[in-house]
Amino acid sequence: MGASNGNHCSFVLLAEFHIFEGAQLKYQFPQPLGVDESILAMSMLPDGAEAQLDDWTIFFLNQTPFNTISPVLALDTPETQPIDLPGEDEAERGKKPELLCVLNLVRTKHDKTLDRGAKVMALAICTRHPYIQIFKPLLLMALDDYFANPSQDCLARLFDAVNAIDLSGAPILSRSEKLIMRASERKDIFSEKFAHLASQQPTPYRPAQQHKSTNSNDSYSSFEDGLLMRSKVTERKENGSSSSGSHGQPGTSYSPDDSSFSLGGSAVWVGDESGLDLGVKDDVSSTTSSSVAKDSTITANSRKRRSTGASSSSSHLINQTFKPSQAPQPHARSNLVKDTHFYHTMVAYKDHHLPIKMPLATFPEEVGDYSLITLIKVFSNYQQVTGPQHPHLHTNGLQTHPIIILFNALVTGKRIIFLGHKRPAGEVSNFVLAACALGSGCGAVLRGFIERAFPYANLRNRDDWESVPAYIAGVTNPIFESSKMWDLLLDISTGNVTVAKDILTTWPVSNSVTLSAPLITRSGTLKAEASLGSEEEIARIAKEGAKADAFKDSNADRIFIDDIRAAIDDHFGEGLVRTRFTDYVMRFVRLASRYEEEATGSTKFGFPSASFTETPGHPPQLGSGLSFNDETSCWKELVANGHRIEAWRKTNSYQYLVADYMKAQSSCAIRGFDLMHQLMRFRYAKNMSDSEALAIMRTLVNNVKSYDQAVELLSCIPHGGGLLSLAFGLHHPRESVREATVDLFDQLRSYSVGVLFLQALNQFQRYAYVRQAQAKERRASDQQGFFNNNYGQPQAHPSSDSGHNPAGLPQTRMHSNSIASTIAF
Numbered sequence: 059m060g061a062s063n064g065n066h067c068s069f070v071l072l073a074e075f076h077i078f079e080g081a082q083l084k085y086q087f088p089q090p091l092g093v094d095e096s097i098l099a100m101s102m103l104p105d106g107a108e109a110q111l112d113d114w115t116i117f118f119l120n121q122t123p124f125n126t127i128s129p130v131l132a133l134d135t136p137e138t139q140p141i142d143l144p145g146e147d148e149a150e151r152g153k154k155p156e157l158l159c160v161l162n163l164v165r166t167k168h169d170k171t172l173d174r175g176a177k178v179m180a181l182a183i184c185t186r187h188p189y190i191q192i193f194k195p196l197l198l199m200a201l202d203d204y205f206a207n208p209s210q211d212c213l214a215r216l217f218d219a220v221n222a223i224d225l226s227g228a229p230i231l232s233r234s235e236k237l238i239m240r241a242s243e244r245k246d247i248f249s250e251k252f253a254h255l256a257s258q259q260p261t262p263y264r265p266a267q268q269h270k271s272t273n274s275n276d277s278y279s280s281f282e283d284g285l286l287m288r289s290k291v292t293e294r295k296e297n298g299s300s301s302s303g304s305h306g307q308p309g310t311s312y313s314p315d316d317s318s319f320s321l322g323g324s325a326v327w328v329g330d331e332s333g334l335d336l337g338v339k340d341d342v343s344s345t346t347s348s349s350v351a352k353d354s355t356i357t358a359n360s361r362k363r364r365s366t367g368a369s370s371s372s373s374h375l376i377n378q379t380f381k382p383s384q385a386p387q388p389h390a391r392s393n394l395v396k397d398t399h400f401y402h403t404m405v406a407y408k409d410h411h412l413p414i415k416m417p418l419a420t421f422p423e424e425v426g427d428y429s430l431i432t433l434i435k436v437f438s439n440y441q442q443v444t445g446p447q448h449p450h451l452h453t454n455g456l457q458t459h460p461i462i463i464l465f466n467a468l469v470t471g472k473r474i475i476f477l478g479h480k481r482p483a484g485e486v487s488n489f490v491l492a493a494c495a496l497g498s499g500c501g502a503v504l505r506g507f508i509e510r511a512f513p514y515a516n517l518r519n520r521d522d523w524e525s526v527p528a529y530i531a532g533v534t535n536p537i538f539e540s541s542k543m544w545d546l547l548l549d550i551s552t553g554n555v556t557v558a559k560d561i562l563t564t565w566p567v568s569n570s571v572t573l574s575a576p577l578i579t580r581s582g583t584l585k586a587e588a589s590l591g592s593e594e595e596i597a598r599i600a601k602e603g604a605k606a607d608a609f610k611d612s613n614a615d616r617i618f619i620d621d622i623r624a625a626i627d628d629h630f631g632e633g634l635v636r637t638r639f640t641d642y643v644m645r646f647v648r649l650a651s652r653y654e655e656e657a658t659g660s661t662k663f664g665f666p667s668a669s670f671t672e673t674p675g676h677p678p679q680l681g682s683g684l685s686f687n688d689e690t691s692c693w694k695e696l697v698a699n700g701h702r703i704e705a706w707r708k709t710n711s712y713q714y715l716v717a718d719y720m721k722a723q724s725s726c727a728i729r730g731f732d733l734m735h736q737l738m739r740f741r742y743a744k745n746m747s748d749s750e751a752l753a754i755m756r757t758l759v760n761n762v763k764s765y766d767q768a769v770e771l772l773s774c775i776p777h778g779g780g781l782l783s784l785a786f787g788l789h790h791p792r793e794s795v796r797e798a799t800v801d802l803f804d805q806l807r808s809y810s811v812g813v814l815f816l817q818a819l820n821q822f823q824r825y826a827y828v829r830q831a832q833a834k835e836r837r838a839s840d841q842q843g844f845f846n847n848n849y850g851q852p853q854a855h856p857s858s859d860s861g862h863n864p865a866g867l868p869q870t871r872m873h874s875n876s877i878a879s880t881i882a883f
Contacts, residue, residue, distance in 0.1 A: 067193075067220035068158060069127075069184040070213040072204065073102040074177070087213040091184075092128030093119065100518040102162050102180035104483035105534050112165050114194070114484035116426055116491065116513040119158040119184060124522040127158070157509060159425055161190040163197040164483075167205060179204070181213075183220060189420050191427040195412045196220060196405060203408070219407045227255055228401035228416060232766070234727075234773035236419040237502060238811065241637045241777055245397040250810050252395050421501025423508050428492040430500075430635045431626055434461055436489075436553050438623065445557025449567050449701035451546070459619040460555045461496070464548065468497030468507060469646075470705035471528035472545040472565070479536045479551060486532035487513035489550055493530055497711075499643030500636045505718070506711040528709065568704065614695060618642055637777050647715065648684040648734070650703045653696050655683070657704075663719040665732040670739075670750045678753045682732035687744055727766035731757060734774050741776055741783040748792045755787055755798035762802065768809050781806075781815050785823040788830060800830050 072085040081099035091098070101117045120126050162182035169177055181201045183193055200216040229251035231239065239247050395402060400415040437460040450470045452458045458466075467474055474493065478486035494507040507530065512523045515531040523529055524543045539547060545564065547556045558564065622638060651664030660666070667683030686692035706712055723729070736754045739746060762771050775781065787799030806812030816827065 065221065066187065066223055066225075067183050067185055067217055070217045071098060071102065071160075071162075071182040071184070072179065072213060073099045073182075074179045075103055085210050085213055087210060087217055089129050091119070093125055097125065097519050100516050101160075101514060102182055103164060103178060104514055105516065106480065106483075110164070110166060110482050112163070113482045114487070115162045115164065116190065116484075116487045117160050117162070118508070118511065118513075119160060120155045121157065121509060121512075122522060122526055124519060126155070156186060158184045158186060159188060159190050160184050161193055161197065161426075163194075163201055165201055165205075181216075183216065185220075188422055188425045189417050190425065192414050192416055193220060195414075196407055199407050199410060199412070215408065219405055223405045223414060224403055225401065225416060227403075229418060231418055232769070233502070234766075234769045236421070237640070237773040238769065239399060239419040240500070240502075240633065240640075242814070243631075243633065244814060245399070247398055247814065248811060249395070249398050252398060255395070421498075423498040423501035423505050424491075424495050425508060426488065426491050428488055428495055429632060430492055430496060430639060431632055433489060433492040433496065434622060434626060434635070436550055437461055437464065437548060437555060439553055442553050443555045443557070445559060446562060448557065448561050448565065450565060450705045451557065451561075451702075453698055453702055454613045454616055457613070457616060459616065460548075460553075461619060462615045463555060463557075464493060464546070465496055466702050467546045468493060468530070469504070469709070469711060470702055471709040471711075472561075473524075473528060473543065474530045475538055475544045475547045476530075476532045477536065477539060477547060477549045477551075478532070478534050479549075481534060481551060483514045483532075483534055486534060486550065489548075490530055490532040495636070496639060497643075499640045502640045503643040503647060504711050504715060506709070506714045565705075567701065613698065614645075634777075641777055645684070646699075649695065649699060650706065652684045652692075653700060653703045654707070656696060657700075662716045665735065670747075670753070672749055678749060680731050680736060680753060680757060681739065681750075682735050685735055685738050685742065687742065727764065727770045728761050730761070733771065737774055737776065737783070740786070741779065748790075748795065751787065751790060752792065752795050752798065755784075755795055755802060758784075759798050759801045759805065762805055765809055768806055768812055772806070772811060772815055775815075780818045782819060782823065785819055785827070788823065788826040796830060797834070800827065800834055803827055804831065 069089075069091055070085075070087045071083065071091075073081060073083045076082050081096070081103040083095040083099040083102070102115070104113065104115055118125070160182050162180055164178065164180040167177045167179075179201065181197055181204065183197065185193065196216060196219055200212055200219075203215070204212040229248070231248070231251075235248060397415075399419065400417055403414045403416070405412050405414050440457065440459065443458075443460055443463065447455065450472070451463045451466045453462065453466060464474070476486055476489045476493070478489070490511055490513040494511050495501060497507045498504045510526055510529050512526075512529060512531040515523050515533050517535060517537070523531060538544070539549075542558070542560065545558045545561050547558075548554070549556075618638075622635060625634060625638070648664060651661045652667055655661040655664075655667055665682035668679070668681050670681045671679045673679075684692075686695075736758065739750070739754065758771065762768055776783070781803075784799065784802070787795050790796050790799070803816060807816060816824070819827070
């Protein structure tokens with residue numbers, strides 16, 4: 059992301075089918091790749107290409123020795139930068155270049171004057187970017203150009219046009235920012251990162267219609283209405299009209315009333331999604347504009363409000379004038395781009411200017427424009443799974459869903475083939491790419507799938523790609539179905555899923571993965587309960603594993619797939635399905651960490667499992683690891699997943715994760731405790747003590763202060779609820795928990811992305827936050843006035859960050875965007 063001009067395209071290839079010589083590679087620009095030309099030609103001209111007018115195929119270079127490039131002239135591009143692979147020593151590292159993605163367009167042009175009545179040609183570009191779909195318009199025009207004027211000049215024009223694309227202005231997002239963007243349907247998410255483009259947009263973008271989230275758990279928020287209302291409020295203030303008078307007159311400007319409260323310049327809507335006066339602090343690297351007067355006063359109108367679920371005792375807040383101590387600089391949202399999920403630019407090809415939309419939240423394991431919904435719809439029938447059961451694949455016996463079987467095959471390193479007889483090669487390729495995204499959690503959790511993927515594979519190089527361990531291949535020739543070189547075959551035409559007959563011989567089941575009761579009780583994190591039966595019964599159920607009937611009814615995988623299918627049936631979009639699979643793979647990793655700890659005594663890629671503890675005279679210790687409602691369900695799930703976890707621990711994907719985890723821990727913004735565990739406790743815990751709730755909330759307040767920390771917290775929030783689980787702290791019976799929740803929300807409100815999350819809360823939660831935040835502001839003002847009257851000029855008060863609070867007063871973070879930026883003693 060954020061690449062500058064050039065280095066987008068390394069090579070341009072052109073192949074054509076010759077009546078006597080077959081598939082031939084005609085041009086390689088700007089120089090030969092050094093790869094067997096017949097292999098390239100066969101990959102560019104798939105079987106049955108003459109039956110399709112247009113077809114798109116994808117394949118990769120630099121995967122294996124047979125498709126590793128060795129150009130005559132050295133390339134001064136990132137493609138030749140070495141990457142580290144697991145299992146390689148220091149001497150071997152750095153010898154293998156980065157993968158190249160090849161996007162190929164095949165076209166059949168019918169001509170009765172030719173011997174076969176048609177001409178079949180293919181044009182391809184080699185790029186290091188995973189978002190290869192953005193280059194499709196250029197390939198279409200370039201191939202048309204070549205048919206009209208067949209010469210190498212067409213390849214040169216395409217090469218120059220692709221490398222002339224200017225992506226230097228594209229924002230570079232962190233992993234946390236990408237996760238937030240992917241989970242949000244708001245088209246203005248992280249819009250502050252486009253502030254540097256404001257001068258390049260003389261005409262502000264005005265969307266034709268409002269954006270409304272399709273997530274039923276999200277509140278409808280319209281920034282466009284807010285901007286219009288703010289302009290009307292400004293006009294009303296300039297005209298000197300009172301809020302009550304102008305509201306009652308038809309046709310006059312709208313005045314903000316109790317339906318919106320502005321705390322420190324940041325709007326948190328309560329009733330109608332209007333009356334917005336937005337002012338938040340953006341990322342430290344972003345520029346801000348459109349300043350507001352520091353002494354501006356936002357007066358709530360006295361119009362009778364709708365029911366908000368808040369107590370009537372707080373109704374006096376509605377008529378009070380709120381004066382923020384220091385209003386921040388609001389972000390200039392008048393230059394919003396159409397959709398901040400993409401970076402919009404233009405590319406010139408000959409006399410045409412084509413729009414380009416580069417996705418900003420793409421991970422390297424996500425190649426092309428794949429569809430998980432299509433993958434799930436095709437393979438969704440339990441009855442179409444044939445072949446023997448294997449513990450690595452069938453984690454719920456015969457009730458294991460085909461998609462879960464596919465996921466298990468991916469993470470355990472099985473050989474997988476997608477067959478599409480008489481189907482376009484591009485369609486088969488998309489299934490392979492979707493499978494890679496499925497196994498990796500849409501690229502956000504695991505990796506190591508694309509490097510063994512062959513979206514279109516053929517007979518010409520069969521021996522080479524079949525020799526790759528755990529390959530994921532797409533084929534159109536049915537001869538591969540009779541081969542014995544695969545472990546799982548999925549037919550995209552029929553939806554049939556076939557497990558190889560000899561899979562138990564190829565992948566023998568190890569008996570060493572069975573968890574016994576003494577092993578589980580060894581670490582003290584799990585205890586055998588009477589409800590589980592005797593030790594003999596425990597051992598029997600553990601040996602049967604996923605076949606035990608007790609596991610089937612409450613199997614987590616089955617519940618997850620049923621939820622996904624219901625979402626698809628209800629016409630939820632691809633974005634939601636991808637987010638749910640990211641959460642699923644993340645939970646699988648946390649479960650594997652717990653299993654590894656139980657089986658070996660420690661884990662290499664997670665926090666050790668522990669529960670919340672309190673010791674007199676010592677600070678409370680927060681829990682960590684994957685949490686369960688009860689130990690029985692934890693033990694059952696560990697046993698059901700033991701085989702696939704053990705198989706996954708022997709793959710490159712596991713080695714990659716261990717390395718990635720260590721790197722992430724050294725660079726993450728929030729350290730010292732298991733953030734995910736605390737958020738899961740707030741969402742799923744049935745019984746949580748007051749002391750644990752207070753300890754968690756205070757820990758979050760003390761560790762979520764900077765922009766990076768706020769973004770990391772928001773990226774870990776479970777999908778579907780947003781801040782809702784944390785917002786229940788606003789209604790906790792203990793006052794200290796409520797105050798800590800307000801402090802946390804105040805700190806999140808310091809950043810525009812935090813404001814969006816607060817606005818996504820339901821009306822009841824938003825009102826509770828605003829009411830308590832204003833009460834906190836009044837208390838701080840009263841305390842400051844008391845000390846001023848009794849002790850004269852207030853002394854400088856250390857910030858709450860230092861932990862010094864001699865008077866025991868509610869601590870407020872020293873921040874220009876806080877409700878009360880100073881508390882004097």
